[in-house]
Amino acid sequence: MFPRCKWFIWYGRKITILLLAPEFDMNMAFGGTDTRACNLLLIVLSLYHEWCEVQKKTSLFNLQVEISGLIPGLVSTFMLLSSSDNHGRKLPMVLSSLGSLATNVWLCVLSYLGLPLQLLIASTFVGALFGNYTTFWGACFAYIVDQCKEYKQKIIRIAVLDFMLGVVTGLTGLSSGYFIRELGFVWSYFIIAAVLIVNLTYISFFLSDPIKESSSQMVTMSCRESLKDLFYRTYLLFKNGSGKRQSLLCLLIFTIVIYFFVIIGISPIFTLYELGSPLCWDEVYIGYGTALGSVSFLISFLGIWLFSYCLEDIHIAFIGILTTMLGMTLAAFARTTLMMLLVRIPFFFTMMPFSVLRSMLSKVVHSTEQGEFALKARTAVSQLQPVRSMPAASEPPTGVSAGLSFEGEA
Template sequence: MKKIMFIEPAIFLSAFALSLTSPLTTQYIYQRIWKETSNYSYIDNSNISECETNKSNPIYGIQKEVQKKASFFSLQMDLSGLIPGIVVTFILLSNSDQKGRKGPLILSSIGALASSIWLCLLSYLGLPIQLLIASTLISAFCGNSATFLGGCFAYIVDQCKEEKQKTIRIAIIDLILGLVTGLTGLSSGYFIKELGFMWSYFIISVALTINLIYIVFFLEDPISVSSSQDSSTSWSKNFKKSFLRAYMLFKNIRGKQRTLLCLLLFTMITYFFVVFGSSPIFILYELNSPLCWNEVYIGYGSSLASISFLTSFLGIWIFSYCLKDVYIVFIGIFTTTGGMALASFAKTTLVMFLVRIPFLFTFMPLSVLRSMLSKVVPSTEQGTLFACIAFLETLVGVIAYSAFNGIYSVTVAWFSGFTFLLSAGLLLIPGISLCVIMCTSWDEDDRAFLIQESSEENVVN
């Protein structure tokens, strides 16, 4: 059977599962902790104005206590998968340059499927909430979402010959993620209300099963794998080889190119730290008073937030005709900073919806920076590059989730919007780094010359 090189269906199904799992799990944790903390039934009003905001009422204190416990439990889940997640991600993606791109996609899909089945069983049987950590460990040991997306980005870059095409194709991935996230965000509240957690997780498992079948039987691998390659190498040796490839990636390039690569990585990771670290706080912030949103309103908010994927793609598509990459990144950082500052003072439903407007270009920097990084590195090192990116995203992502959840839990009682205000301040760091790149390093012609020269030296060696 002839296979195809069309990875977008796999991205679509994986995005559906991931974007639906996140709000389901956050709200499942919140509801379970609410029931275990108090003798009151969980507040699930269709009219959000009925949520308790009177500080003298015992329910108000319970809300604050549940907020803290849910935040700390999310922190424990994130930390549990840190070490195995970054090791497995690094090994799988760095080896994909020689052993093919499908390996990381298949293994991470198996892990996601096993994790969703476990969540389905846990919610059906009403097992202790602490067993939720097992789902994080399953994903970590098999390759988490960073592994899957890193493999997808490398898969796309393998097929792109023109540099502008790389930027557009990478932006298309983010567009798919955004559209799917919007649909699932809009419907997540209805999933919980109409189907409950168990059947919602079951639907996720079905989608992941279809995704795995597509990758294994229908997707062509862009990297030809030699049958003589040794597949029995131990994980420790694989990790050493992967680390050596990453080391050589930085060692074999010239000084200016290395400086540019490090600056781009620093800019991307610091921006990633703020954006993805603060993202789960939005749901907790919306569940808390004075907003007190229910599942449906949270779905609406997630849907509006996901529009930024679409507008970011349109922004990249339009701006790429008249602006350099660095200026596109700067626009995204600047508007996101304004959105964070406004979110910290949002106290009504209308204002919280309007806060989404400054976030319209939030994902432009991530797409463009990935493209800029892929342009700095030779084509034979794309897998190693995205292994480094996924490694850093996994490590920084866990640290970010942990840090922001911890900060929110200790500041929610006196200023629930402090986390967003802090995020606005932290976004100055990637902004300053980008200014350094704009002033000193990023020159299209010079960069192309450096890559060509570096590639020729590698061929000679």
């Protein structure tokens, strides 16, 4: 499928014209004499339109799944991360891990019994009630900030956290294609569930929590009073402090939300583009691309470690944003497997703005408000995330990625 598809796509100017304009008269193009060429061209057009339809349906289904978990995810994230400032960071970690475990067990059952994919929407809704990856990641970030006293140490530890995420992402991306090919979806989801059980056990019994409940915090409050307290502390996050601090806080949150939106949004667009023509990648090539992209976590960690000695934080963030823009622009013109793999190189500094901007934010926010800050940054990203699946259903993926790069810089 892979070499044949590429041969058809690049076979002459006439075939390219017909791919761009399917209503073009094939008898006129070939003079009505080459019947075999016309038959081959019909096959090419059929495959091309089938891929376009698969891309559209995949994007719309992803949008439906994400919207189903948006509202419960926002509510659970707000409740858990806000309360973690007083009751500890372990609770949101444990509950979000339980939600992920339940979702993966349900995926395993769906794959084993061959149930309709629409049931994924229900599982996403139920799993989001316990919190999602946004809840877990926000709690991890707040946990790291609680442990650090010096600003330089805070930057390095956040970069290490991003680096570890990249290592795990790269290993799973490199091996996922082989796991699916050799073991199938059932055993793949079972392995993920087993890893989540180990992670849940470690968080519950071995991870220490730096925030301890005082006797004043343990006073029983009604549900209504608890909600009022959560909203009031969120309001105080912006009320306390000078006007300069409020402006800086809003500007940093806006910047990191837009950058998160761009980086997270291009991931499914890249996958859809790699699956379609002219690349026609299979699951192994997709894994290679994901693993190569995950090298950015290592390079970004080394970049932060080196640049922090000679550059300001804002300059490090600019380097990451500008190189990401360059990578997205080059991806819009990649038409071969080699070029698509080389396009990943400009993305090597993509993760630097994440660590630097979050460290700058944590310096502005008081130590007792880290859960509220993580809540604002992560829930804002969750609100924008479902939008990323909408353009891929109607626009060419590479054009969307190039446009997102300039939107993120603006």
